[in-house]
Amino acid sequence: MKKRLVVLTGAGISAESGIKTFRDADGLWEGHDIYEVASPQGFRANPELVLDFYNQRRKQLLEVSPNKAHHNLVSLESDFEVDIITQNVDDLHERAGNKNVIHLHGELLKARSTKNKHLVYNWNKDIVMGDVCEENAQLRPHIVWFGEDVPLLEKAAEITLQAGILVIIGTSMQVYPAASLVNYVQHNTPIYFIDPKPAVNKNAFNNLTIIEDVASSGTDKLITILKQA
Incomplete structure (x- = not known):
């Protein structure tokens, strides 16, 4: 049975496609x-x-089109059961080929x-x-506008709770309630945080690995790490 890899994505992953x-x-x-x-x-x-x-x-x-980071996440589906939970309202994950995508903030x-x-x-x-x-x-x-409920938050929390590995890409994890999802991972679940300017303390979570890079090359590094694990 494949290990469940849950990926939380934000604006940083779509920025390389040219989405402002x-x-x-x-x-x-x-x-x-x-x-x-x-x-x-x-x-x-x-x-x-x-x-x-x-x-x-x-x-x-x-x-615009999906970029290398989106395609890298699709490639992980051969070895993992991949769930994408995104704050983005674009469809670039789907266009790249990811099968399981939840849009917390709606769809454009x-x-x-x-x-x-x-x-x-x-x-x-x-x-x-x-x-x-x-x-x-x-x-x-x-x-989902400011002041409105986030209808898929509960489902996203359930998925995060089942994560064997959690990956966070291109989001500061400062926007709530999406930022609260990281609190649902089981103790000692490996967490990988990919961001060019990571605003997170290395000691904030158990088993945290920070990859200080943009989404495309950061996910290249992530794939290398996961293959060696």
């Missing part, structure tokens, strides 16, 4: 206050602005009803005012 992180150094998202474009209140106040913001993100996503290539959260549609074009679900309610991006 939403948040600028000054805390703004593409020049907007976060709550203007990533909260239910912002959507109610100015739905056109919010739809346009995500329409631009969606267009950008359709112009899906739209959902503003009336019934269970009505979710595959969507790769713009969402505009007047696009409605089968219950005649306006569609919105299938994104």
Whole structure:
């Protein structure tokens, strides 16, 4: 039976594909206050602005491709049972070929009803005012906004609890509740943290290995380490 390898990924893994992180150094998202474009209140106040913001993100996503780090994670499926738990809203893990992917913060290539959260549609074009679900309610991006529940968090916690190995790539583990997942790993589970500027204490967890590198070459190193283990 293959060992279960659980990978938590964040913006750093997609950055090498050319996807800009939403948040600028000054805390703004593409020049907007976060709550203007990533909260239910912002959507109610100015739905056109919010739809346009995500329409631009969606267009950008359709112009990029998975990078070496994504493909490296797919290659691990030959030796491990791999689960990807990502904070990213892109589909690059799926396009690379990973089979088991959970999107904690939603998916950019899906739209959902503003009336019934269970009505979710595959969507790769713009969402505009007047696009409605089968219950005649306006569609919105299938994104978990600030102040909204993270519906897949419990499932992600269950998977993390079963990890034989935990890998963290391209996320500072500062964004909650996603950052809390690391607390679910069993005692002494090997943890590998891949980040060019790792903001984590080496003594923060038992059995922690820090790989100070970007996602692509960092996952090369990870594969070498796992083959030698």
